[in-house]
Amino acid sequence: MLGISPSTYEYYESSRVPPAEVLVKIADTAGVDLRWLLTGESHPAARVPADHPALQRAAKMLADHPDAAAPLAAFLDILAASLKFPPKSPPTEAPAVTPVPPAGKDTWIPVLGRSAAGVAAFWASPEDARGVTKLEQIVERHARKARHAAPAAAALADEPAQPVQIVTLNKPDADDVVEFIAAGILRARWPDAFALRIDGDSMSPDIRHGDLVILSPSAPAAEGKPAVAQLADQIGVTCKLFRREGETVHLVPVNEQYAPQRFPASRLAWALRVLARVRP
Numbered sequence: 167m168l169g170i171s172p173s174t175y176e177y178y179e180s181s182r183v184p185p186a187e188v189l190v191k192i193a194d195t196a197g198v199d200l201r202w203l204l205t206g207e208s209h210p211a212a213r214v215p216a217d218h219p220a221l222q223r224a225a226k227m228l229a230d231h232p233d234a235a236a237p238l239a240a241f242l243d244i245l246a247a248s249l250k251f252p253p254k255s256p257p258t259e260a261p262a263v264t265p266v267p268p269a270g271k272d273t274w275i276p277v278l279g280r281s282a283a284g285v286a287a288f289w290a291s292p293e294d295a296r297g298v299t300k301l302e303q304i305v306e307r308h309a310r311k312a313r314h315a316a317p318a319a320a321a322l323a324d325e326p327a328q329p330v331q332i333v334t335l336n337k338p339d340a341d342d343v344v345e346f347i348a349a350g351i352l353r354a355r356w357p358d359a360f361a362l363r364i365d366g367d368s369m370s371p372d373i374r375h376g377d378l379v380i381l382s383p384s385a386p387a388a389e390g391k392p393a394v395a396q397l398a399d400q401i402g403v404t405c406k407l408f409r410r411e412g413e414t415v416h417l418v419p420v421n422e423q424y425a426p427q428r429f430p431a432s433r434l435a436w437a438l439r440v441l442a443r444v445r446p
Contacts, residue, residue, distance in 0.1 A: 387437035
């Protein structure tokens with residue numbers, strides 16, 4: 167009835183504010199108040215009549231200038247986000263931090279490469295990728311060196327954030343790695359864990375450009391959670407929200423400036439869940 171796909175509707179239900187024209191169509195189709203859709207206020211006194219001047223102005227603007235839909239939707243997104251949070255308290259001076267030496271190497275998780283948080287790109291032909299060292303080859307070598315098999319991955323959503331340190335070597339180690347994350351709890355749970363640095367902003371603000379994400383070959387992608395995925399013939403890997411519907415894989419950005427991408431599940435080489443995010 168709304169003229170959108172079920173997956174797009176589900177994104178709106180879960181985390182996204184629909185564009186202005188979709189909000190109006192939802193209100194008309196469901197017979198509900200537009201202000202209730204935006205703010206959650208359901209008191210009869212808070213209902214906005216269809217002839218409200220603000221709605222009339224918005225409708226006229228869209229009728230006269232259809233290209234204004236995107237800026238209007240962006241404004242509604244900002245307004246909706248601002249209504250979710252209380253006013254921030256004045257900033258206070260941060261306490262002094264005493265440097266501490268990094269933990270032992272048995273707690274270090276290597277940073278093995280980079281993951282794009284943009285639109286997935288592909289080689290023009292399989293021949294173009296010949297001779298290129300793929301990330302999964304590096305990860306496989308690292309996993310084989312893990313001291314023991316990793317247990318089944320468990321969710322960290324209900325656990326408090328853990329302190330970590332970023333360790334940078336003056337020269338590469340034996341595996342040509344120069345950057346590590348000292349994270350004892352994560353390393354103990356997933357001995358084969360590794361990290362990637364994010365390039366791009368399609369997962370912003372949840373995962374920003376320059377953040378490090380921690381993954382494990384023992385922790386496959388979870389439905390609706392951030393993951394790093396590798397597709398057949400893809401140049402590099404990509405970080406997105408992961409969804410699978412039958413034989414279709416959806417890679418969904420958090421940043422609404424990027425469109426979700428859909429691929430046949432047969433093209434998915436691997437997908438690993440983001441276990442943790444480290445913001446330098």
